[in-house]
Amino acid sequence: MSKLFHKEISLCTQAVTWGLLAAVLLTLIPGYPILVGTFLVCLGIFHSFQYTNESNDILYSVLLPVRKRDVVRAKYVKVLLFEGIAFVITAVLTVIRMTLMADAGPYVTNPMMNATPYFLACVLLVFTAFNVLFVGGFFKTAWKVGMPFLRFGIAAFLLVAIAEVLHHIPGLTFLNEPGGAWLELQLVMLVLAALIFAAATWISCKVSIKRFEKIDL
Amino acid sequence: MAILEVSGLCKDYPAFHLNNVSFTLEKGRIMGFIGRNGAGKTTTLKSILNIVHPSAGQIRFFGMDLLPHEDEIKQRIGYAGGAVDFYKRKKIRKLIEVTKTFYPNWDEAACRQWMEIFALDENKTPAQLSEGMKVKLALTLALSHHAELLILDEPTSGLDPVSREELLEAFTFLKDRGVTILFSTHITSDLEKCADDITYIAGGRLIASEPMTAFMERGAAEGRGDTLENIMVSYEKRSIHDFAAEVTI
Secondary structure, eight states: OHHHHHHIIIIIOOHHHHHGGGGGGGGGOTTSOTTHHHHHHHHHHHHHHHHHHHTTHHHHHHHSSSOHHHHHHHHHHHHHHHHHHHHHHHHHHHHHHHTTTTTOHHHHTOOSOOSSHHHHHHHHHHHHHIIIIIIHHHTTTTSOOHHHHHHHHHHHHHHHHHHHHHTTSTTOGGGGOOSGGGHHHHHHHHHHHHHHHHHHHHHHHHHHHHHHHHOOO | OEEEEEEEEEEEETTEEEEEEEEEEETTOEEEEEOOTTSSHHHHHHHHTTSSOOSEEEEEETTEETGGGHHHHHHHEEEEOSSOOSSTTSOHHHHHHHHGGGOTTOOHHHHHHHHHHTTOOTTSOGGGSOHHHHHHHHHHHHHTTTOSEEEEESTTTTOOHHHHHHHHHHHHHHHHTTOEEEEEESOHHHHHHHOSEEEEEETTEEEEEEEHHHHHHHHHHTTSOSSHHHHHHHHHOOOHHHHHHHHTO
16 A cells, blocks of 8 residues: 555656645635635646546556555545645644734635634535545546546535635624634534545545446456 | 466457457466457456456466455566556656565566666656557566566567567567566467467457467368468458448448
């Protein structure tokens, strides 16, 4: 597994995948739908999968002395690495916005989604959609990337739209409160999102392994 | 000792059926796997390597069933599907650096030696190599982990005569060092130079699998011709008149 992971990073990962991690900095921009940054991180990972196809990586990998299931696992581990890096940076930026920059004018009057634990929960849900719809969809054929990414794109657009709309609905404005009395509830939502992310990614990986074992390459 | 045993191999596609293909490859021999385009050579080789899933049949390498011992078996074999067509924009040095981590018995000295013999420049990318050089790169990767069995899918297709000659010479050189080779081709003159055994399929069915000399003698006795090409043409050729009679042109 570790060798396959090394191969994933050395041969399959493009500079654009690393570069688009910088999209998490959008978290700091007021008056902007900051959840779009998460979508852009996923777009960077998508480029690696596209490159994987162009490079015949799957055939190269299955001819190596490895188990087919490990080829799938290594891809998921790589995806989780990038999502993990993006999430940690996003979380740090969220904490900075909620504490050191809490009183900054543009954030106080921000009409869009604030950086809060609720936002972090939404980040995890976008990653969940990517892992299930795109990565899981890719392993139906191990070469088609377009349709799975389109499905993810639609789901991500809906998630961003819903997340941005919800906190404008009377009674749900607490979702956009950066701290205060609602912090605990938002943290509960974050934990729930983390559980959904973990369970859905695990199931997606299991299903992908089964699919990949049956595919004729 | 049988290095590879294939028995009753079947693979069903909607428009093609590989039907009950069986053959055995003994250690230290070169087997030519022949058949015209679309006969099922690549399907057979891919089934042998579990790249596609056979509908039926048994495959054993070094006396072991393929599926439960896939990792172990792949340590001992090398496959080249013609020219290297993966990571065309990565430097050969990088490809080798990553590939060798998967093989505990990777021999860096042997790798250097084969690179030198084949005049490969590690600072080039596969995209910068000719087709012949790409095949040589694939062979270098396979030989550097001391593969005991090389499975090569049409390695000489697209090569110029000199490169083909060099490659066939390399096969003989490897055979003398105990390496077993199974290579598919439809260029029969290649086999006449180096093959010990012939496995011949047509339309997904096995026509013959036997020593080259026996195959040639039988072909001559049946009046099919005295060269591999003539024998193959005799099996395969259907005149335009035969087609016309069937489809009513």
